[in-house]
Amino acid sequence: MVNLAANVVAMGQIQKEQQSLESSIENYSQPFAFGVGVATKSPEGEILDVFYPSPQCQTEPYTCALIAKAIGWSGETATFEVEPHVLSELASVLEDAERNEDFKESSAAVLAAISKVVLNKDVPGGKKIAVASFIASKADAPVDAIDTYLRLHLLSARLVKPHGIDLSGIFGKLTNCVWTNLGPFKAEDFETQRVQLIADQKDIYVHGLDKFPRMTDYVVPSGVRIADANRVRLGAHLSEGTTIMHEGFCNFNAGTLGSSMVEGRISAGVVIGNGSDIGGGASIMGTLSGGGSEVISVGEDCLIGAEAGIGISLGDNCVVEAGLYVTAGTLVETPDGETVKAQLLSGVNNLLFRRNSVTGAVEALMRGEGSSWQGLNEELHKN
Secondary structure, three states, X not given: XXXXXXXXXXXXXXXXXXXXXXXXXXXXXXXXXXXXXXEEEOOOOOEEEEEOOOXXXXXXXHHHHXXXXXXXXXXXXXEEXXXXXXXXXXXXXXXXXXXXXXXXXXXXXXXXXXXXXXXOOEEOOEEEEEEEEEEOOOOOOOOOHHHHHHHHHHHHOOOOOOOOOOOOOHHHHOOOEEEEOOEEEEOOOHHHHHHHHHHOOOOOOEEEEEOOOEHHHOOOOOOOEEOOHHHEEOOEEOOXXXXXXXXXXXXXXEEEOOOOEEOOEEOOOXXXXXXXXXXXXXXXXXXXXXXXXXXXXXXXXXXXXXXOEEOOOEOOOOEEOOOOEEOOOOEEEOOOOOEEEHHHHOOOOOEEEEEOOOOOOEEEEEOOOOOOOOOOOHHHHHO
């Protein structure tokens, strides 16, 4: 156990203390990510949710070493329940370190606040506990709900991009919850608890029944607009300049990499490039909605028109006209008169997909200044 009473102020002392902590932990190396959070634990022992106020991704190495030593982390991806007094003592050590103007870490206030939150343990859906999660490598699979919530926070906090961390099997690690203004409840026993809350004159409002909560209840990214918070799940990645309009939707492990106007659906796994717009009612197939294991992406400066959709990727500067759904198997006429499946055009730049109003055929035309059709190359034909 680290000596939490140490009074570390000088930067040199801090660095020496960090080295000492790291060398005292077997097989220690800084994890890909770590976080300390507040979890809701049901009376039956299930983790209903976790809030990480300040998730870290290869940052704050001194804080990481302090926490790792205090809770006994052994270097592998793992999660822990943490006693409040441990967090209070860690916060005290970090407060001393933060007095040094060269020290750039700032977790003391977060740890102190978490320790106070969990002292008042009883909440309507169960009890609040402090937890810690360490993800040794981004390639490691999630181990439980505590771990999974950290990964979702990392995505929404823009610390990792979609597909930047393993999310395999997360559905089986999350509990289907009733999400309310008083926090999460297990669905199975919610009605009994609701009656009791009403009897106690407590107002309770249900805004969802799902395994994933709203993103904005846990992470509020800077520089974005979200007209309806119910339509963005925790784990969505929204870059600065993005607007999600009232009918727009963004799933987990999906989102934007720049400024975008989203009035349609961004399904799980889909990534939208800078400057691209998703029109009203438009839909993009994702890995959970018919796309299988195929990752669908939209390049930069694209437009998917109202009520349109794609099951292929778009390159840069592409347009899909309103009302046209282009799946991988859609037959498309190219500018040279050839008819091919749309999957052969997946990811090609400067294309306009439209339906000929006379013949009914789906066409792909070149667009943009200087654009010219070079034909399909042999490699594409082989596919």
